[in-house]
Amino acid sequence: MTELSSPNLDSASQKPRISTENPPPPPPHISIGVTTGDPATSPARTVNQIKKITVLPLVFLIFYEVSGGPFGIEDSVKAAGPLLAIVGFIVFPFIWSIPEALITAEMGTMFPENGGYVVWVTSAMGPYWGFQQGWVKWLSGVIDNALYPILFLDYLKSGIPILGSGIPRVAAILVLTVALTYLNYRGLSIVGVAAVLLGVFSILPFVVMSFMSIPKLKPSRWLVVSKKMKGVNWSLYLNTLFWNLNYWDSVSTLTGEVENPSKTLPRALFYALLLVVFSYIFPVLTGTGAIALDQKLWTDGYFADIGKVIGGVWLGWWIQAAAATSNMGMFLAEMSSDSFQLLGMAERGMLPEVFAKRSRYGTPWVGILFSASGVIILSWLSFQEIVAAENLLYCFGMVLEFITFVRLRMKYPAASRPFKIPVGVLGSVLMCIPPTVLIGVIMAFTNLKVALVSLAAIVIGLVLQPCLKQVEKKGWLKFSTSSHLPNLME
Numbered sequence: 001m002t003e004l005s006s007p008n009l010d011s012a013s014q015k016p017r018i019s020t021e022n023p024p025p026p027p028p029h030i031s032i033g034v035t036t037g038d039p040a041t042s043p044a045r046t047v048n049q050i051k052k053i054t055v056l057p058l059v060f061l062i063f064y065e066v067s068g069g070p071f072g073i074e075d076s077v078k079a080a081g082p083l084l085a086i087v088g089f090i091v092f093p094f095i096w097s098i099p100e101a102l103i104t105a106e107m108g109t110m111f112p113e114n115g116g117y118v119v120w121v122t123s124a125m126g127p128y129w130g131f132q133q134g135w136v137k138w139l140s141g142v143i144d145n146a147l148y149p150i151l152f153l154d155y156l157k158s159g160i161p162i163l164g165s166g167i168p169r170v171a172a173i174l175v176l177t178v179a180l181t182y183l184n185y186r187g188l189s190i191v192g193v194a195a196v197l198l199g200v201f202s203i204l205p206f207v208v209m210s211f212m213s214i215p216k217l218k219p220s221r222w223l224v225v226s227k228k229m230k231g232v233n234w235s236l237y238l239n240t241l242f243w244n245l246n247y248w249d250s251v252s253t254l255t256g257e258v259e260n261p262s263k264t265l266p267r268a269l270f271y272a273l274l275l276v277v278f279s280y281i282f283p284v285l286t287g288t289g290a291i292a293l294d295q296k297l298w299t300d301g302y303f304a305d306i307g308k309v310i311g312g313v314w315l316g317w318w319i320q321a322a323a324a325t326s327n328m329g330m331f332l333a334e335m336s337s338d339s340f341q342l343l344g345m346a347e348r349g350m351l352p353e354v355f356a357k358r359s360r361y362g363t364p365w366v367g368i369l370f371s372a373s374g375v376i377i378l379s380w381l382s383f384q385e386i387v388a389a390e391n392l393l394y395c396f397g398m399v400l401e402f403i404t405f406v407r408l409r410m411k412y413p414a415a416s417r418p419f420k421i422p423v424g425v426l427g428s429v430l431m432c433i434p435p436t437v438l439i440g441v442i443m444a445f446t447n448l449k450v451a452l453v454s455l456a457a458i459v460i461g462l463v464l465q466p467c468l469k470q471v472e473k474k475g476w477l478k479f480s481t482s483s484h485l486p487n488l489m490e
Contacts, residue, residue, distance in 0.1 A: 050362035052259035055268050057192025058251065060199040062272035063279075064333035065250040066097075068326040069202045070283040070303060071151075073244050078298035079237035081225045082288035088241045089280045093273070095434045100248040100398070101273050102421050102431075103405050105266040108252040109418040110408075112261040113485060115344020116252025117401055124404040124411065127350060128465055133400045134345050135461035140393040141250065141338040142374035148331040149173045149180075149375070155301060155324040174376065180328060181372040184335045187361040188257050191332045198329035202322040203275075205307065205315060206283045212311045213290035221289050235445040242391055242442055244280065248273075249401065250334070253341035257362075262418035286310070335375075339367035347482040351468070356482065392446055392454040395439045402432040 053061070076085040111119045117137060122130030153172055157164040163172050184191060225232075248269065255261050287306045297305070304323065308316030343364035346355035359365040408415070409428045423431060446454075472479040 050257065050358075051187075051189045053188060053192050053254075053257055053264075054259050055264050055271070057189070057196055058258060058264060058268035059271045059275065060195035060329075061192060061333045061336065062248070062251050062268055063199055063275050064195055064326075064329040065337055066247050066272065067244060067276040067279060068330040069322065070206065070280050071155075071202075071323040071326050072300060073240060073280055073284065074298045074300060074302045075236055075240045076244075077284065077288060078295050079233040079240065081232075081295065082222050082284070082293065083225045084232065084237065085284055085288070086222055086281065088237070089245075089277065089284060092241045092245050093277050095438055096242070097245045097248060097273060097276070099431050099435050100246070101269045103401065104249045104252055105269050105419045106417055106421050107405065107408070108249075108255050108265050109262045110415065112255050112258070112265075113344060113347075114254055114256035114340045115348060116255060116341065117249050117397070117404075118253075118341065118345055118350070119348065120252075120408070121400050121404045122348065124407040125400070127348075129400060130348075131345070131350050131465040131468075132458075132461050133397055134341060134350065135464065136393045136458060137397045138338055138341055138371075139374075139457055139461075140390040140397065141334055141341075142371055143378055143390040143393070144247075145331055145334040145338065145371070146375045146378035148327040148334070149176045151300070152176060152324050152327040155304075155320055155327070159320075176328075177331075177372060177376055180331045181335065181368060183332060184339065184368050185359060185361065185363050185365055187363055188254065188336055188340075191336050194332060195329050198325050202326040202329065203279060205318040205322050206279065206286075206303075209307055209310055209315060209319070210282045210286050212315075213286045216290040216310065217286075218289055221293060222285065224288075224293055235447075238442055238445060239391055242438075245276070246391075246394060246398075249398075250337040253337045253344060256344070257340065266419045335368065335371050338371040339364045342367035342370060347485060349479050349481040350465075351479070352471075352477040353480045354477075389450050389454055391442060392450060393457060395443060396454075396458060398439060399436065402436055406432060 073085075073089070076088060080088070107120045108116065111123065113119060115134075118130050118134040121133040150173065153163045153169060153176075162168045183194065251265070251269070255265060258264050283303060287303060291306060291309050301320070301323065304316045304320040307319040342351060342355045343358075345351045346353055346367075355364065355366050355370070357364070357366055406425070406428050409425050413425075421428070421431070443451075468479075471477050
């Protein structure tokens, strides 16, 4: 793969700009003009006083936004058997994860501000489509986050049966959501440290299990395919792979909180990519190679049973605890991304300016509360419905991102790109074809109910943006564009 680092990094320049040999530049261009206002009260000054995220915490935030460990990949074996599961987690990153991570590295360093992909799409296609991108991505993120309190309790209910249903379960979901929301409120640096600690705790039991399984491995078990391909559940298989290997662009929405993003972001994406892929492949190789295959047992939580067989009860409990804490890490990372996205949209005048307000810890407290409310409302959905719905909405947003990536390459070929994928316009088009085809395949396997719900959500976004414009025009809510940001639409 192409390493996510660049020899021509320009740390002194972190705003997109157009350089051309024939001044003046073409009429539509990306401006680097920054209005700072009074130095004592400038928003840029306030933001710069907030502690920025460095490489290690960012690696684990990306790890949790994308993965969180092998918890949830069990269905790939159940759907297709060991061989296709192993091949899927090796091949799928080349089709999807690497292109998405590379695009995130290029455009995230080109536009190093909160809002991420919303800003990218706005710069290429205008504010209307930028808002649509923000709407579907935020909604898919909140839907995704609704899973984690539920999964956390699912891993604990075998030891604490009272959490399985009824009022105790509902109360536990609310308490857990409030507690994790408060951690997000206390600051991104705290979330970053928590992500590192939780990540190490979640990965270590699988390292131990992999070494302990070596004497028991039978490589012939890896070659089993579900009933000679005829029994493959392609919808479950593809949705499981996609759900566990996407969301690389989520980190872009908090790029404004990253220290020296032109260098830190590409490196963090590269290290996180390796961490995610290895955290999937080795547990699947261990689980399918060390014990006899029974596909119907490969469901959520099965790795804990595998750990008990390979290492004993203590290892099984460790994996179960790691699974529970991993869901906490994913919740924290996803909520950070979602809330800073809303902040970035408010700073661009797409949402009421109340969403741009920060707490004394530098966090977007209104966005955090808004995202937490969405999580609580959606927590009643089933696991399969959540995964399918978020995948479909996410696909719509990714199509806009691919179009944006190619359009910016064509429209602004001379724009400053601290990290640039070493391909031309044709290469950028070719790079986007395999993941776009994959999106089509995933959409083709979507059931009608999920498709209609997702379509309704998209239609709401199409109508919501003009409605907000009317609200702004009537003066019912205050909208404003932050003066420290460059003008994308000059």
